[in-house]
Amino acid sequence: MAKTILAVDDSSSLRQMVAFSLKAAGYQVVEAVDGQDGLEKAKLQTVDLVLTDQNMPKMDGLTLIKSLRGLPGYQKTPILMLTTESSEDMKTKGRAAGANGWLVKPFDPQRLIEVVKKVIG
């Protein structure tokens, strides 16, 4: 059975690019338009990996990670940040919030798939 990835980003074009790349590699993708939407979708179904942007309306990526880590079933789910942010300060905050990795945009689809495979197989 295909593994499911929750892709959270307020940019519809970016979500499309992520979904296109991951689906081509055989993953199922659930899309969410911001952190709040991502949290709601994560509650509705358990996913194998969360890929989230940082700067989004309603709820940002770091807040989403902290909220997810408080949910049963999401303490150990891999969460990767996919963001334009590249400062060490933000990466440290992401790590402290519970992120398992940091990918700086723009992403290369092949590289994204390699990372996802490394994390969830």
Added chain:
Amino acid sequence: MTTRKKILGSHVKRLLSGVSDHGRRHLSEVETDLVQTTLLLEEAVEKLTSSFMAIHHVVDSRQEAINRLLAGQAPTAEESACLTGMSGEIAGHVNAAVTSMQFQDMTSQLLDRTLRRVTGLRDFLTTLSEHGDGILPESDGDEIVERLGKVSMALAIQSLELRSMLRKSVEQRHLESGDVELF
């Protein structure tokens, strides 16, 4: 010069210098963001055009090979290998296009920041005008000094709020794939 005039002069100077510093700082940032947006857009157009042309070329070549097969010609070993490799070639160009298409995410963040900065500057000038309206020709020196003090304070607060709200989240100047770090 009387002390009162000196105080008034000092308040006017502080206000003018505050408005000038604030305006210049934000307009410099607007300029930087717009230059960065232009660079990203130019690179995106260049790379997407290149990917489009490359995909078009491979698809054309593949169609020619298919046409030869349909005409009953048996493919040579070289043609077979070439046909097999075409899918990978197309995938490589599509991947490059996917990376370039992410310009929209970055430029929209930069433009949003510019827009908020411009709106903030307009609010700043509105505050200046509103406080200025309270200064009448018949106002005495003390009243003018008080009003100038208030407007300087209001503008300083607005300037701080605008700066704190506009942290820069996009530093990219090229559409090269970014770093990956697993914790």
